[in-house]
Amino acid sequence: MARNGGVAWMRTTEKIDGYDLSTSDTEEVHVLAVDDSLVDRKVIERLLRISSCKVTAVDSGRRALQYLGLDEEIQKKETNGFDPFFYCDFQGLKVDLIITDYCMPGMTGYELLKKVKESSAFREIPVVIMSSENVIARIDRCLEEGAEDFIVKPVKLSDVKRIIDYTTTELREGELREGARAKRRGINKRKQREGDDDLSSSPPSTLSSSTSSSPSSSIQSATAPSSPSTLDSPTRRLKMTSSE
Amino acid sequence: MDFVNQLQRKFIDYSSSLHREGIVDDQFTQLRKLEDENSPHFVMEVASLFFEDCEKLINNMAIALEQKQGVDFKQIDECIHQLKGSSSSIGALRVKNACIAFRSFSDGQNREGCLRCLQQLSHEYSLLKNKLQTLFRLEKQIVAAGGSIPRVH
Numbered sequence: 001m002a003r004n005g006g007v008a009w010m011r012t013t014e015k016i017d018g019y020d021l022s023t024s025d026t027e028e029v030h031v032l033a034v035d036d037s038l039v040d041r042k043v044i045e046r047l048l049r050i051s052s053c054k055v056t057a058v059d060s061g062r063r064a065l066q067y068l069g070l071d072e073e074i075q076k077k078e079t080n081g082f083d084p085f086f087y088c089d090f091q092g093l094k095v096d097l098i099i100t101d102y103c104m105p106g107m108t109g110y111e112l113l114k115k116v117k118e119s120s121a122f123r124e125i126p127v128v129i130m131s132s133e134n135v136i137a138r139i140d141r142c143l144e145e146g147a148e149d150f151i152v153k154p155v156k157l158s159d160v161k162r163i164i165d166y167t168t169t170e171l172r173e174g175e176l177r178e179g180a181r182a183k184r185r186g187i188n189k190r191k192q193r194e195g196d197d198d199l200s201s202s203p204p205s206t207l208s209s210s211t212s213s214s215p216s217s218s219i220q221s222a223t224a225p226s227s228p229s230t231l232d233s234p235t236r237r238l239k240m241t242s243s244e
Numbered sequence: 245m246d247f248v249n250q251l252q253r254k255f256i257d258y259s260s261s262l263h264r265e266g267i268v269d270d271q272f273t274q275l276r277k278l279e280d281e282n283s284p285h286f287v288m289e290v291a292s293l294f295f296e297d298c299e300k301l302i303n304n305m306a307i308a309l310e311q312k313q314g315v316d317f318k319q320i321d322e323c324i325h326q327l328k329g330s331s332s333s334i335g336a337l338r339v340k341n342a343c344i345a346f347r348s349f350s351d352g353q354n355r356e357g358c359l360r361c362l363q364q365l366s367h368e369y370s371l372l373k374n375k376l377q378t379l380f381r382l383e384k385q386i387v388a389a390g391g392s393i394p395r396v397h
Contacts, residue, residue, distance in 0.1 A: 039294050039330040046278050046286060103325070132329050154271045154333045157278065 029167055030054040030093050034064045034100035034112065035130070040153070044099065044130075047160040054093070061100070061107030061115075068095060070119055095125055097167045099151075102131035102138065110142060117146040126170070128163055130155055248391035255382045256394050267375055272335030276395065284393065288380045294334050298369050301327045305362055309355060320350045320358060327365075338368045 031053045035041045041057045048055045058064050065071045098116060100109040107115075109129050117123045126148035131138065139150045148167075151159045262268045272287070279286045301323045308319050328343035342365040349357030383393055 037297075037326065037330050037333070039290060039297055040333050042290050042293055043275065043333050046283070050278055103329075132332060153329065154274075154335070156271075156274050 028052055028054045029096045029164055029171070030056070031097045031099055031164075032064055032067060032095045033057040034059075034061060034098065034104070034109065036060060036101065036104045040101065040130075040155075044155060044160075047155060047157055048099075048164075050157065051160050051164045053097075053164060056093075056095075061104060061109065061112035064098065064100065064112055065107075065115060068116070068119075068122055070115060070122065095122075096171060097126050097128065097148075097163070099128045099130065099163070102129050102133075102142070110145065113142060113145050113147055126167055248386060248389045251382060251386045251389060252391060252394050255379070255386060258379055258382060262375055262379065266337050267372055268335045269337040270335065271332065275335060279393070279395075284387065285380075285383070288383065290334055291376050291380070294330055294336070295373055297330050298327060298339070302362065302366055302369065305358075309358055309362065315353075315355055315358070317350055317353045317358075321347070324350055336372050339365070339372055342368045 029052075031048050033041065033044045033048065033055055035044060035057070036059050038059075041059065045055050045057050056067060058067060062071065098112075100112055102109040109131075113127045113129065116125060116127055123146070127146070128149045128151060129142045129147050130151045130153055132153040134152045142150055149163055151163075262272075275287050275290060305320055305323045308316050308323075324343050324346050328340055328347070331337075331340040331343060342361070346358065346361035346365060349361050386393055
């Protein structure tokens with residue numbers, strides 16, 4: 001499959017360029033799951049693990065923000081000169097995807113979505129909303145605010161697989177684009193850090209040919225949009241039109 | 245080996261009856277599919293979390309409905325919402341439907357109606373718990389006898 005071939009090529013490039021292009025330490029997508037229901041957290045955790053993801057599950061929007069390092073209280077303390085490393089327990093691995101319940105006490109999933117999209121550091125993280133209510137107005141509001149997708153509960157394995165598939169595709173394509181952009185700028189992080197001269201020997205044509213092939217690989221994978229056009233998901237359309 | 249087969253047969257039949265009677269729905273089957281050698285009792289584990297959740301919420305609603313000074317229907321509604329959510333996630337169909345019926349009485353702030361619904365809900369919960377515990381006992385017996393849990397559907 002073209003997509004797998006693209007991934008293999010990308011890994012080789014990582015070695016040649018010495019860029020730290022990986023979003024986390026392994027190939028796995030790291031998902032932050034947010035749900036106040038213990039039963040639902042257990043289910044979503046299992047669904048994600050079976051889909052080969054790393055999962056961090058928290059029970060509130062507030063804890064999700066703390067994990068990301070976006071919690072206002074912590075930020076206040078940091079600007080007052082507190083040692084941020086003291087609070088590093090709250091924060092963890094880089095998050096590739098956030099999947100959150102809509103109806104939660106305190107901060108709703110919608111409010112969490114807004115806070116994430118307002119943050120310059122985290123607005124690129126795709127956010128998926130889950131809800132037991134199949135309400136068009138609610139779905140539209142979330143999509144307008146920048147949600148990547150909207151799943152009607154109960155969540156099934158096919159829902160999770162679909163989301164992980166296109167998150168993985170977008171991550172890879174994002175990294176390829178980032179690599180191509182950096183190459184064109186002539187920026188070489190490793191060169192700056194270690195004074196290594198080998199990197200100019202990588203032919204730029206290899207990089208640009210793979211960049212042009214990546215849109216076709218995303219077309220082959222029917223469920224993976226190459227840009228976050230959130231309305232294209234066929235499953236969401238089906239869920240939107242089917243009654244509860 | 246014949247003993248294990250018998251147990252497995254019993255398990256399959258009992259499992260099918262739960263679906264036929266509408267005690268559980270397709271979501272329960274979806275959760276079964278998430279079980280493997282690493283997580284062979286996943287459904288049992290989720291179910292026991294659900295039982296705890298259910299008991300707590302039913303209890304809270306009973307207390308709320310007893311309040312002489314006035315019933316907090318907002319709290320009742322919140323409990324119903326939570327219970328509907330988790331019963332849906334585990335595939336407990338009749339409990340979920342009991343919640344849906346309950347909601348209309350809670351919306352109407354009808355205390356008598358709510359009391360009847362709570363009774364119905366408790367009944368459905370007890371039924372579910374007894375039947376699932378029977379199923380899980382079979383599950384444990386199969387594993388103890390060295391067999392594997394049949395994957396239904």
